[in-house]
Structures are given as C-alpha cells and as structure tokens.
Amino acid sequence: VDEAARAACDEHQLRLTKPAGSLGELENVAAKLSAIAGTFPPPLPEPAALAVFCGDHGVHAQGVSPWPQAVTTQMVLNVLAGGAMTSVLARGVGAEVAVIDVGVAQDLPQTPGLMHRKVAAGTADMTLGPAMTQEQCRQAIEVGIDVARDLVAQGNRLLATGDLGIANTTPSAALVAVFTQTPARVVTGRGTGIDDAMLAHKISVVERAIEVNDATADQPLAALAAVGGFEHAALVGFLLGAAALRTPVVLDGVIAASAALVAARLSPPAVDYWFAGHVSAEPASRLAVADLELRPLLDLDLRLGEGSGAVLAIPLVQGAARVVREGATFESAGVAGRDE
Amino acid sequence: VDEAARAACDEHQLRLTKPAGSLGELENVAAKLSAIAGTFPPPLPEPAALAVFCGDHGVHAQGVSPWPQAVTTQMVLNVLAGGAMTSVLARGVGAEVAVIDVGVAQDLPQTPGLMHRKVAAGTADMTLGPAMTQEQCRQAIEVGIDVARDLVAQGNRLLATGDLGIANTTPSAALVAVFTQTPARVVTGRGTGIDDAMLAHKISVVERAIEVNDATADQPLAALAAVGGFEHAALVGFLLGAAALRTPVVLDGVIAASAALVAARLSPPAVDYWFAGHVSAEPASRLAVADLELRPLLDLDLRLGEGSGAVLAIPLVQGAARVVREGATFESAGVAGRDE
Structure with a gap:
C-alpha cells in the first residue's frame, strides 16, 4: 500500500472542520482506504x-x-x-x-x-x-x-x-x-x-x-x-x-x-x-x-x-471515505481553529 | 411500548432461516422497534x-x-x-x-x-x-x-x-x-x-x-x-x-x-x-x-x-427492521431445522 497516500489523508483529516482525531477509528479507515487506492482522496468504495x-x-x-x-x-x-x-x-x-x-x-x-x-x-x-x-x-x-x-x-x-x-x-x-x-x-x-x-x-x-x-x-x-x-x-x-x-x-x-x-x-x-x-x-x-x-x-x-x-x-x-472526500476544511468553511 | 408486539417479533425471529439468536444485538433492536411501533412486523424506520x-x-x-x-x-x-x-x-x-x-x-x-x-x-x-x-x-x-x-x-x-x-x-x-x-x-x-x-x-x-x-x-x-x-x-x-x-x-x-x-x-x-x-x-x-x-x-x-x-x-x-420484514422463514424457504 501507499504510505504517502495514507499520510496525505491523515494530514487532510487535520484540516477538516472537526477536532483532530475526533472521528476515531473512522479516520484510520479513511487513511487505509487512501493507502490501498494509492491516492488521496480515496475513491468512494462503491459499489x-x-x-x-x-x-x-x-x-x-x-x-x-x-x-x-x-x-x-x-x-x-x-x-x-x-x-x-x-x-x-x-x-x-x-x-x-x-x-x-x-x-x-x-x-x-x-x-x-x-x-x-x-x-x-x-x-x-x-x-x-x-x-x-x-x-x-x-x-x-x-x-x-x-x-x-x-x-x-x-x-x-x-x-x-x-x-x-x-x-x-x-x-x-x-x-x-x-x-x-x-x-x-x-x-x-x-x-x-x-x-x-x-x-x-x-x-x-x-x-x-x-x-x-x-x-x-x-x-x-x-x-x-x-x-x-x-x-x-x-x-x-x-x-x-x-x-x-x-x-x-x-x-x-x-x-x-x-x-x-x-x-x-x-x-x-x-x-x-x-x-x-x-x-x-x-x-x-x-x-x-x-x-x-x-x-x-x-x-x-x-x-x-x-x-x-x-x-x-x-x-x-463508505462513510469514512465520504468524510474525507466531501468534508469541509477550516479554510474552505471559514471556521476558526483552536486557540493555542 | 407494546410487549406483545416485542414478543411477536422475538417469536418470529426464531422462525427465520438462521440459528436462534445468531443476529445478536440486531435481534434486540428489531424487537424493540416492534414494541415501539406496537405491531409486528415493525415498519421500516425510514426516512x-x-x-x-x-x-x-x-x-x-x-x-x-x-x-x-x-x-x-x-x-x-x-x-x-x-x-x-x-x-x-x-x-x-x-x-x-x-x-x-x-x-x-x-x-x-x-x-x-x-x-x-x-x-x-x-x-x-x-x-x-x-x-x-x-x-x-x-x-x-x-x-x-x-x-x-x-x-x-x-x-x-x-x-x-x-x-x-x-x-x-x-x-x-x-x-x-x-x-x-x-x-x-x-x-x-x-x-x-x-x-x-x-x-x-x-x-x-x-x-x-x-x-x-x-x-x-x-x-x-x-x-x-x-x-x-x-x-x-x-x-x-x-x-x-x-x-x-x-x-x-x-x-x-x-x-x-x-x-x-x-x-x-x-x-x-x-x-x-x-x-x-x-x-x-x-x-x-x-x-x-x-x-x-x-x-x-x-x-x-x-x-x-x-x-x-x-x-x-x-x-x-434499519437493517434490523429489514431482516424481520423481509427474511425468509424455515417454512417459507424450505430449509430444514436442527436435528434434536
């Protein structure tokens, strides 16, 4: 599998409008789908x-x-x-x-x-x-x-x-x-x-x-x-x-x-x-x-x-893939990040 | 909720073409949907x-x-x-x-x-x-x-x-x-x-x-x-x-x-x-x-x-409801039961 694609997915998930890691195991699923497909975003696993x-x-x-x-x-x-x-x-x-x-x-x-x-x-x-x-x-x-x-x-x-x-x-x-x-x-x-x-x-x-x-x-x-x-x-x-x-x-x-x-x-x-x-x-x-x-x-x-x-x-x-394909990022949605 | 409808669902699930209880928690979900609806089979919980x-x-x-x-x-x-x-x-x-x-x-x-x-x-x-x-x-x-x-x-x-x-x-x-x-x-x-x-x-x-x-x-x-x-x-x-x-x-x-x-x-x-x-x-x-x-x-x-x-x-x-609504029984499908 393609570890670069997995890393690209993980990196993208940090930019999605959600706390880092808050989709738990679903985030691992998405990253694995990317690694399998060798590309980010991964294709929808459908049909x-x-x-x-x-x-x-x-x-x-x-x-x-x-x-x-x-x-x-x-x-x-x-x-x-x-x-x-x-x-x-x-x-x-x-x-x-x-x-x-x-x-x-x-x-x-x-x-x-x-x-x-x-x-x-x-x-x-x-x-x-x-x-x-x-x-x-x-x-x-x-x-x-x-x-x-x-x-x-x-x-x-x-x-x-x-x-x-x-x-x-x-x-x-x-x-x-x-x-x-x-x-x-x-x-x-x-x-x-x-x-x-x-x-x-x-x-x-x-x-x-x-x-x-x-x-x-x-x-x-x-x-x-x-x-x-x-x-x-x-x-x-x-x-x-x-x-x-x-x-x-x-x-x-x-x-x-x-x-x-x-x-x-x-x-x-x-x-x-x-x-x-x-x-x-x-x-x-x-x-x-x-x-x-x-x-x-x-x-x-x-x-x-x-x-x-x-x-x-x-x-x-399928939901895990959909999230990384369709989810808005902080930047795209105009959502503020954490104070730190 | 309607306990008679729950019991009717549980009873029907014993007749479905599967070992008794083999759908685990899904069977409880189906029975609960029946109890809620007050009828068996329960309506599909859609949309x-x-x-x-x-x-x-x-x-x-x-x-x-x-x-x-x-x-x-x-x-x-x-x-x-x-x-x-x-x-x-x-x-x-x-x-x-x-x-x-x-x-x-x-x-x-x-x-x-x-x-x-x-x-x-x-x-x-x-x-x-x-x-x-x-x-x-x-x-x-x-x-x-x-x-x-x-x-x-x-x-x-x-x-x-x-x-x-x-x-x-x-x-x-x-x-x-x-x-x-x-x-x-x-x-x-x-x-x-x-x-x-x-x-x-x-x-x-x-x-x-x-x-x-x-x-x-x-x-x-x-x-x-x-x-x-x-x-x-x-x-x-x-x-x-x-x-x-x-x-x-x-x-x-x-x-x-x-x-x-x-x-x-x-x-x-x-x-x-x-x-x-x-x-x-x-x-x-x-x-x-x-x-x-x-x-x-x-x-x-x-x-x-x-x-x-x-x-x-x-x-x-939704899957739990679908199973009890659409699943075949031993009788309807012509499947033999357990030897006992």
Missing part, C-alpha cells in the same frame, strides 16, 4: 459486492453440528432467492451478492447469481486425513482469485466476504488454533448453537484433526488443505486476489478471519487491504482478528456468518 | 432525520474549551452548507438534517434548513448560578418537543439526535455527574481535545457548578436548568416528544446521553424508545449509556458530536 463461498465438510460426519448437511444447499438457494438474512442486509446497503459453489455436497441447479465452481462434493473428514488434497486446495484458491477478479472487473470497488457451509466453524477453529498456536479448547466455540456435551466433542474433533494431519503454521498451504474447507481455501484466494487488485475487502466473522490468517501467512502485506467488519461471538473470531492486528468495526454478538457482519459494516467504510 | 440542536454556554468564559465561542456559529453554517462531518455522513445514509438554533450566542441569518427557535443568546455561566432560568429551560424543552413533532409530521420514521455548542461537554459532564451520582473527576473528559491542565480546571468547574447550584437528581428540571445547556434542554423535549409519538430515536454521544438521563428521570418509560447509537470516548458517555441500560451499537472512539455517531448507527437500526 460493494458480497461473495458468498459455499462448501460442505466431511467432518460433519463426526457430529459437530446440530444441523443436517443438506441445509447448506437449502441455504444456498435461500441466499439466491433473496430471503437469507445476509441477502436482506445486502439489499439494505445496496451491495450485490455473488454466490459461489466451491464445494457443496449436493448438485445445485443452474440459477442466476450462482457461480458453479465446485472443486469436489464436500471435503473429506479431516479427523481421518487431509480435508482436501493439495491439488483441490489449489483449485479452490484459484476460484477465490477468479471471483475477486470478476467482481472488480464488473466495477465493484469494495468487496465483502461471505460463507455458507454446515459445520464450517469446526475447520475455522482448527485453522485459528494452528495459525495462532492456541489450544483447541480455547478457540472452539458453539457455532450456530450447541450444548456443552457437543462442544466438548467438537473440541476433541478439532484436536484430533490437527494431530492426525500434523498441521502447522509454518506449512500454511498444507495446513489449509489438511484442516480447512473449500470456502476457506476460496476465501484465501479471494483475499489475496483482492489485495493484488488493490481493492479493499471487509471480512465477516470467524470463517473469514481464519482464512485471513492463512492468507496473511502466505503474503503478510495483504492484511493492509482488509477491514474486520465485526468480531463475532465465536472465541476464535476475536483471537484471529487480534492476531491480524485489525480492529473490528462492529461488536454486536453476531454469529450467523453468510457475510452478514461484513455487510453491516459496509456503510461505515 | 430518518437528524435534528442538530445548537447553543452556546456561559461557562465557556471559564476556559473549559480551546475553541473560540464563535465556532458554534461557524459550525452551524457549515452544517447547513453540507460540509460538516455530520452533514456528509447523513447524506451517506440518506438522512435529512434539521438545524435548530435554540440558544446560539450570535444572531444567525435566515438560511434554508435552519429553524430559528433561539431562547436566549447562550446560557449564563453555571459556576455563578443557574445556566438557565426555569422559564428558559421550559421554553427550550418545548422547542425540542416541537421539532420532534414537526419531523414526524413530515413523514420521518426514525429520528437521530445531534448537537452543536462549543464547551457543551462541560454541562454534559455536570448532568451525568448529578444524575448518575458520580464524582466530576470521573465523568469529565477531554471533549474536543484538551491537555491535563485544562482537564483539571474543567473538573473543578464542573464541581463548582454543581455545588453553587446545589443540583440534585431528585429535582431534575431544576438540575437541568442549573447545569445544562439549551441544546440539552431541547434534547430532553425532543426525546420525550419522540417517545410520545411512538417514534424511535438514535442517541448520539455524551450530550445526548446526558440529556437522556434527565428525560428518563422525568419519564422512565421513554427509554424504551431510544437506541444508543454509539459510546463515545468521553467517560461520561459510557456511564450514562450504562445507567440508561442501553447497549451502544458502535464503539469507535468517536468524540465529535453533531450527531455523527447517531447517523452512523442508522443503517444498523
């Missing part, structure tokens, strides 16, 4: 598009989720029909929604808005071996890169991450455990809502997956293939692709953050292109966001996924 | 209008702010011209901005969008006696009631509070000290940005104002007149007026929250109509919001005032 990457998980067979696996397909169709919560929220903020089948177990129909990029019909059970082969993982990463490129080519200037996949908080917890070197019992959460017994079981599943595959952070691609999911791999590509295209991305919750940890390990400077839309109720979310040294824009106990938290943060990112 | 109440403060003479008092007038004109940060942010979220002179020291020109309701040319110095007479305070409250009524009559379905007034964090701190029974040194903050010496002085000014006027929470109107400002009194009326009209209000930072403490003392059920848009960097903001038992929607270290934090929270409130 925005949400990419919802969808996949199934072999580890579902271990009983880590109370939801049947078929719900992944049903929810994909619900998003496409505009009835899912993330669809509703995206409509509210004027964001386009792209849905990508990167690894759903069932076959999906041809539907407007659905991109068919299935690598396989769900991952393998990661407690028995790698969830993906290295080749499958590479293919899923490429899907994410392609989607970022397509959405930017279509004129989008802000991207948001979304995901769908029953049981996908389990691989997310495994990735966060590996990449932040935190015990599984600390990072593993209740996902969509499980009881104490299922949580204890889920923790043991995460531990087993990491151990069986000997997943370690110093071999990030191997770890991603071993304990990740197709949505996670696609998100890694999406995040790196967006960074390569100098396009800002708003991260949703724990699935996005776990993928971001992998992407940051592969390319540390890419973090400069990402905003943490929110911190979710999953413990791994806060850990991952802190590890990435990002500050979440929202903290509302969301734990839905689908991109819902990222979409809710879009107006904040 | 939204921001009311910026403007006044000057006699206590400015005590040297509690680094900014000249004339900046109040200059900033009023800046808001009206659309260049102030809050104007820019309001434009971004499609909110109308109404500016009300309820007590600016200087005369203001006839300008579109400016309502001339000046009660007096600034308050008196509260360290020497009451800031307002009881009659002035009553008049300012009426201005707020009138503005709420006018904005609702014009079709607005969500209101947001704003304020302008150099030195107005000083009366805000005094009000929060009185109404939360907290020492001045705890509630008093750096406002638009002051150094340690000026902060120590500001604390002593707040202490003196409370002591000189013998301001106590059990005489709320007398305390408001004694250590409040014209914007504060108008906000009290605005908040009570909106509640009487069953219209939700998003509170900005410490000025709004301090006025809300007074309004809540006068009419405790009115709190059910308010949302805390954010918690600001001023210590009194967090205290007041906690005392009101509201959960702030944003926590971004904003300390600008003008309504900026309230405006930023508007899309969250």
Whole structure:
C-alpha cells in the first residue's frame, strides 16, 4: 500500500472542520482506504459486492453440528432467492451478492447469481486425513482469485466476504488454533448453537484433526488443505486476489478471519487491504482478528456468518471515505481553529 | 411500548432461516422497534432525520474549551452548507438534517434548513448560578418537543439526535455527574481535545457548578436548568416528544446521553424508545449509556458530536427492521431445522 497516500489523508483529516482525531477509528479507515487506492482522496468504495463461498465438510460426519448437511444447499438457494438474512442486509446497503459453489455436497441447479465452481462434493473428514488434497486446495484458491477478479472487473470497488457451509466453524477453529498456536479448547466455540456435551466433542474433533494431519503454521498451504474447507481455501484466494487488485475487502466473522490468517501467512502485506467488519461471538473470531492486528468495526454478538457482519459494516467504510472526500476544511468553511 | 408486539417479533425471529439468536444485538433492536411501533412486523424506520440542536454556554468564559465561542456559529453554517462531518455522513445514509438554533450566542441569518427557535443568546455561566432560568429551560424543552413533532409530521420514521455548542461537554459532564451520582473527576473528559491542565480546571468547574447550584437528581428540571445547556434542554423535549409519538430515536454521544438521563428521570418509560447509537470516548458517555441500560451499537472512539455517531448507527437500526420484514422463514424457504 501507499504510505504517502495514507499520510496525505491523515494530514487532510487535520484540516477538516472537526477536532483532530475526533472521528476515531473512522479516520484510520479513511487513511487505509487512501493507502490501498494509492491516492488521496480515496475513491468512494462503491459499489460493494458480497461473495458468498459455499462448501460442505466431511467432518460433519463426526457430529459437530446440530444441523443436517443438506441445509447448506437449502441455504444456498435461500441466499439466491433473496430471503437469507445476509441477502436482506445486502439489499439494505445496496451491495450485490455473488454466490459461489466451491464445494457443496449436493448438485445445485443452474440459477442466476450462482457461480458453479465446485472443486469436489464436500471435503473429506479431516479427523481421518487431509480435508482436501493439495491439488483441490489449489483449485479452490484459484476460484477465490477468479471471483475477486470478476467482481472488480464488473466495477465493484469494495468487496465483502461471505460463507455458507454446515459445520464450517469446526475447520475455522482448527485453522485459528494452528495459525495462532492456541489450544483447541480455547478457540472452539458453539457455532450456530450447541450444548456443552457437543462442544466438548467438537473440541476433541478439532484436536484430533490437527494431530492426525500434523498441521502447522509454518506449512500454511498444507495446513489449509489438511484442516480447512473449500470456502476457506476460496476465501484465501479471494483475499489475496483482492489485495493484488488493490481493492479493499471487509471480512465477516470467524470463517473469514481464519482464512485471513492463512492468507496473511502466505503474503503478510495483504492484511493492509482488509477491514474486520465485526468480531463475532465465536472465541476464535476475536483471537484471529487480534492476531491480524485489525480492529473490528462492529461488536454486536453476531454469529450467523453468510457475510452478514461484513455487510453491516459496509456503510461505515463508505462513510469514512465520504468524510474525507466531501468534508469541509477550516479554510474552505471559514471556521476558526483552536486557540493555542 | 407494546410487549406483545416485542414478543411477536422475538417469536418470529426464531422462525427465520438462521440459528436462534445468531443476529445478536440486531435481534434486540428489531424487537424493540416492534414494541415501539406496537405491531409486528415493525415498519421500516425510514426516512430518518437528524435534528442538530445548537447553543452556546456561559461557562465557556471559564476556559473549559480551546475553541473560540464563535465556532458554534461557524459550525452551524457549515452544517447547513453540507460540509460538516455530520452533514456528509447523513447524506451517506440518506438522512435529512434539521438545524435548530435554540440558544446560539450570535444572531444567525435566515438560511434554508435552519429553524430559528433561539431562547436566549447562550446560557449564563453555571459556576455563578443557574445556566438557565426555569422559564428558559421550559421554553427550550418545548422547542425540542416541537421539532420532534414537526419531523414526524413530515413523514420521518426514525429520528437521530445531534448537537452543536462549543464547551457543551462541560454541562454534559455536570448532568451525568448529578444524575448518575458520580464524582466530576470521573465523568469529565477531554471533549474536543484538551491537555491535563485544562482537564483539571474543567473538573473543578464542573464541581463548582454543581455545588453553587446545589443540583440534585431528585429535582431534575431544576438540575437541568442549573447545569445544562439549551441544546440539552431541547434534547430532553425532543426525546420525550419522540417517545410520545411512538417514534424511535438514535442517541448520539455524551450530550445526548446526558440529556437522556434527565428525560428518563422525568419519564422512565421513554427509554424504551431510544437506541444508543454509539459510546463515545468521553467517560461520561459510557456511564450514562450504562445507567440508561442501553447497549451502544458502535464503539469507535468517536468524540465529535453533531450527531455523527447517531447517523452512523442508522443503517444498523434499519437493517434490523429489514431482516424481520423481509427474511425468509424455515417454512417459507424450505430449509430444514436442527436435528434434536
């Protein structure tokens, strides 16, 4: 990113008709948008598009989720029909929604808005071996890169991450455990809502997956293939692709953050292109966001996924850019400065 | 508010295609909107209008702010011209901005969008006696009631509070000290940005104002007149007026929250109509919001005032309503429930 453009934004913000620093984190957002764009003022990050990457998980067979696996397909169709919560929220903020089948177990129909990029019909059970082969993982990463490129080519200037996949908080917890070197019992959460017994079981599943595959952070691609999911791999590509295209991305919750940890390990400077839309109720979310040294824009106990938290943060990112583009300076507005 | 409508919303949210409770605080917002409207689903809280109440403060003479008092007038004109940060942010979220002179020291020109309701040319110095007479305070409250009524009559379905007034964090701190029974040194903050010496002085000014006027929470109107400002009194009326009209209000930072403490003392059920848009960097903001038992929607270290934090929270409130109005249910979308 362009540190001179960031500095130019910071300098300009001192001249806007407000006390220095009084827009708090919004000022950091504006400066980061400038650094990303390589220019001041930054372009308005509009229009925005949400990419919802969808996949199934072999580890579902271990009983880590109370939801049947078929719900992944049903929810994909619900998003496409505009009835899912993330669809509703995206409509509210004027964001386009792209849905990508990167690894759903069932076959999906041809539907407007659905991109068919299935690598396989769900991952393998990661407690028995790698969830993906290295080749499958590479293919899923490429899907994410392609989607970022397509959405930017279509004129989008802000991207948001979304995901769908029953049981996908389990691989997310495994990735966060590996990449932040935190015990599984600390990072593993209740996902969509499980009881104490299922949580204890889920923790043991995460531990087993990491151990069986000997997943370690110093071999990030191997770890991603071993304990990740197709949505996670696609998100890694999406995040790196967006960074390569100098396009800002708003991260949703724990699935996005776990993928971001992998992407940051592969390319540390890419973090400069990402905003943490929110911190979710999953413990791994806060850990991952802190590890990435990002500050979440929202903290509302969301734990839905689908991109819902990222979409809710879009107006904040756009507002930050608008302020530095349209706000009056002391000079232009004829407002006196501080006495000093 | 209508608890049956709140319960109907909560019940409906269990049927939406998402894990129970997974939209966190957004679900509480939706249920509260239902309770306010007395119906489920609640109407979309659109369009939204921001009311910026403007006044000057006699206590400015005590040297509690680094900014000249004339900046109040200059900033009023800046808001009206659309260049102030809050104007820019309001434009971004499609909110109308109404500016009300309820007590600016200087005369203001006839300008579109400016309502001339000046009660007096600034308050008196509260360290020497009451800031307002009881009659002035009553008049300012009426201005707020009138503005709420006018904005609702014009079709607005969500209101947001704003304020302008150099030195107005000083009366805000005094009000929060009185109404939360907290020492001045705890509630008093750096406002638009002051150094340690000026902060120590500001604390002593707040202490003196409370002591000189013998301001106590059990005489709320007398305390408001004694250590409040014209914007504060108008906000009290605005908040009570909106509640009487069953219209939700998003509170900005410490000025709004301090006025809300007074309004809540006068009419405790009115709190059910308010949302805390954010918690600001001023210590009194967090205290007041906690005392009101509201959960702030944003926590971004904003300390600008003008309504900026309230405006930023508007899309969250609107999103919450949209979800319960437009989201698909398990039944309507053909999505399976949990296995249990």
